[in-house]
Amino acid sequence: MSRTITPPRRARTAVLAALALVAAAVGTATVLEGPASAAAAGCTVDYKIQSSWSGGFSGAVAVTNTGDAVSSWKLEWTFAGNQKVTQGWSSTITQSGTAVSATNASWNGTLATGASTSFGFNADVTGTNAVPTTFKLNGVTCNVPGGGTPTDPPTTPPPGSSARVDNPYAGAGVYVNPEWSRKAAAEPGGTKVSNQPTGVWLDRIAAINGVNGGMGLRAHLDAALTQAAGNPFVVQLVIYNLPGRDCAALASNGELGPTEITRYQKEYIDPIAAILGDTKYANLRIVTTVEIDSLPNLVTNVSPRPTVTPQCDVMKANGNYIKGVGYALNKLGAVANVYNYVDAGHHGWIGWDDNFxxxxxxxxxxxxxxxxxxxKVAGFIVNTANYGATKENNFTINDSVAGKSVRESKWVDWNRYVDEQSFAQAFRQELVGVGFPSGIGMLIDTSRNGWGGSARPAGPGAQTxxxxxxxxxxxDRRIHLGNWCNQSGAGLGERPKAAPAAGIDAYVWMKPPGESDGASKxxxxxxxxxxxxxxxxxxxxNPRNNNHMSGALPNAPLSGDWFSAQFQELLKNAYPAL
Structure with missing residues (x-):
């Protein structure tokens, strides 16, 4: 994704938030013997209709192996109505008429006695949506305990779940994405940071269930339960798939066209909400960062602004950014343990008077x-996938030199803020002033804003x-504040930390270090x-960065793909140093 900025005059800042591919999966394996096995068979199945909408529903199926251990499984059932499976995860689902079969994925085929696994699906339906009455696992009829009824995600915590808190990060562990951690640890020096928590990016519909054999949403949540070990625990998700996504950039455009709001709602947000609403995950504190680089574009890159982008005019006119974000906040915010944080750009994007x-x-x-x-808004996040320094200690916005204010410098260019923390704290007050709850908190993405190394100034500049x-x-050593893609000289910033300053819920690494902002060609x-x-x-x-060089690293891959040279740059220039 790319963030586009439009100050009242010439600066442009676009934060490209790269995508972290997330993939399919669920639970730990649990099933029965394969057909060729001579082991004793037995099973129970729990089938639930997790959420429903006009013309469709999401189903969740949990299977427990009560017989001897098996190395593969196939679950079969028959629909009583006209249900038609359209999408599945954590299993391969096929359907012929009303007959359905689900076979194990590569990672969940082996089930010990007493072990369980789960999978899910979306389906079309009209009329009655009855729960199937009979299931067979590897040809053996299962005992089905109860059954589910259509429901939206729970709006109140189930018994035993954690109560809602003011700051979800306070006193809690935070999920370490094992897929990112493995990539980081494989890099020279990477083990110094491979245990840090990062965001999980749901950047397309397929990412909910899994892309190219990777982990899906349920797999990440299940892994989080293991890491939590019963303690307060945060999982960080990036909700990132709006129609006409990132209208002012190209590297982070997405799969949905400008008018595909229904697909966004029904095929993307609804399935995510259904999974997050599973009572299995009720004790997790699920932080959703909602639609990076979307809403600020409706302020800075639309007519009559000088940096107008035609596609942003389209998205303002059709209202699908507003509708999409509102729908996501409403649907996800109905889940009691979800904390929605809306993307709020960064100081080099909306810190100017005209934008604030x-x-x-x-x-x-x-x-x-x-x-x-x-x-339904717990707070806002700033600087996602961008490079603005958390705190500039060598000058303030109130300083003057030779009779001129810092605001008159070419770098600041009449902005009201010089760093992310002062901006976040001030913008929080502005948000409360327009009607948001006084308890909202701010997150600052510090994954790439350390700017350490030999180029880091030791003190103020000359007062010439x-x-x-x-x-x-x-x-911040960028050539221009409007440069945003794979910046040369950048370094890891402050490590993730809860409640580091007044009004700031946490420093986070929402953008996984080492993932590209966009391709060099x-x-x-x-x-x-x-x-x-x-x-x-x-x-x-271009005019948005005052016709300066881009400052980008060479030989970069697609946004979201692993970029070893960038990761090494971030390690080398980390501040605080590793």
């Missing part, structure tokens, strides 16, 4: 759309001019990702 209040008003509009309310003062002292793909010149290190810029 206007952005808060747009966020309020989205938070009250599609049945949502401001009470306001520009020498700012440029000589600033930690055109790379054909089936993910809807285009080539953005801001990712080309030879690009000489």
């Amino acid at each position: 209040n206007a952005s808060a008003q747009i966020f309020k509009q989205a938070a009250t759309a599609e049945g949502s309310t401001v009470d 001019t306001v520009d020498t003062y700012v440029d000589g002292g600033r930690y 055109v790379i054909p793909n089936d993910q809807g990702k285009g080539f953005d010149q801001m990712c080309d290190p030879t690009y000489t810029g």
